[in-house]
Amino acid sequence: MPQTLFIADLHLSDDTPALNRLFLQFLQAQQGGADALYILGDLFEVWLGDDILSNTAVETAAALKTFGRTAPVYFICGNRDFLLGQDYAERAGITLLPDIREIELYGTHYLISHGDEMCTDDVSYQRFRRIIRNPWLRKLLLALPQSRRRKIAAKIRAASKEKKQAMGHTPVSDVTEQGVQTALNHHPQTEALIHGHTHRPAVHEHGFNGRTVKRYVLPDWYGGSGGYLKVSPEGAEMVALGTNL
Numbered sequence: 001m002p003q004t005l006f007i008a009d010l011h012l013s014d015d016t017p018a019l020n021r022l023f024l025q026f027l028q029a030q031q032g033g034a035d036a037l038y039i040l041g042d043l044f045e046v047w048l049g050d051d052i053l054s055n056t057a058v059e060t061a062a063a064l065k066t067f068g069r070t071a072p073v074y075f076i077c078g079n080r081d082f083l084l085g086q087d088y089a090e091r092a093g094i095t096l097l098p099d100i101r102e103i104e105l106y107g108t109h110y111l112i113s114h115g116d117e118m119c120t121d122d123v124s125y126q127r128f129r130r131i132i133r134n135p136w137l138r139k140l141l142l143a144l145p146q147s148r149r150r151k152i153a154a155k156i157r158a159a160s161k162e163k164k165q166a167m168g169h170t171p172v173s174d175v176t177e178q179g180v181q182t183a184l185n186h187h188p189q190t191e192a193l194i195h196g197h198t199h200r201p202a203v204h205e206h207g208f209n210g211r212t213v214k215r216y217v218l219p220d221w222y223g224g225s226g227g228y229l230k231v232s233p234e235g236a237e238m239v240a241l242g243t244n245l
Contacts, residue, residue, distance in 0.1 A: 001232050001233070002106065003033070003034055003035060003230050004035050004105050004230075004231045004232075005034050005036070005228050005229070006040060006194050007037070007038075007040070007196075007218060008042060008195070008197070008218040009042045009196045009197065009199060009218065009219070009220035010220070010221050011042055011043075011045040013046070013054065014054050014056050015045075018224065019222075019224070022241070023060070023221070026241070027064070028063075031066070032071075034070075034071045035071055036073070036074065037073045038073075038074045038075075038112060038194075039074070039075045039094075040112060040114055040115070040195060041078020041079070041080070041114030041196055042078030042080040042081060042196065043075070043078070044057065044060075046080055046153050047081035047083045048150060048153055049085075049141075049149060050084070050086075050087035052149070060092070061091045061093075064092040065091070065092055065093040068093035072095060073093065074094065074096075074097050075089065075094045075095065076099065076101065076112065077099070077114065078114040078116070079114065079197070082133060083138065083141065097112075100117070100186075101113070102187045102189065102190065106233040109187075109189045109190055109191045109192075110191070110192050110231070111190040112194045113183070114197050115197035117179065118175040118179030118182075118183060118195070119172075120178050120179040121172045121174075122173055174198050175198060175215075180206050180215060184208045191213060191214075192213060193215040193216065194218065194229060194231075194236075195215070195216075196218040199219075199220045201217050201218065201219035201226070201238065203216055203238070204217070214236070219238075224241065225241065226241050227240040
């Protein structure tokens, strides 16, 4: 049966060898059996620029290139890997997509994104996001020496970790109804949303223009758990890791 796969929030790095192997196993298991693979951000724990490649980034690029011989791979940057650019995309054989993208699969309109833009109650993060995603600032960051970028990334990760410990899974760090409605108003044909970022895998329902729109939140892969979303002509289905590995 035709199927398209969606994943997000793996946070791969040289410090996660077991997780890296799990991702490679996933790609090998799905090779030749998918119409496409969509990676909706935070594939990597951190990205300092296409000119600073970890061993994990190199290995992942080779695996994605191999997978891409039988099905296209699409990538939406997350808040961790928003500096990933065209050089790495070409190396990995993937296609970069904008932050939010409307796609049609098997006759259904899906709206896909990393999801952080819909966490509208986190005002400080949204302010930071607007600044850090500015094209001129992105260009400035990538022009900095590698050593300087490493220091900046370390500070951002430390601040993010401190904030996460303080906030945990409080409502302010989750997607809001306002965020969802804003996205739907910009893309009124949407029949279902797919995103990651919040690490709260679930299926939600939202009312919009007199109909119900489902929102699929992708799981992370921490501890070897988690999974992916499979979209087919029959609809969307969450699949646990290990089911098809």
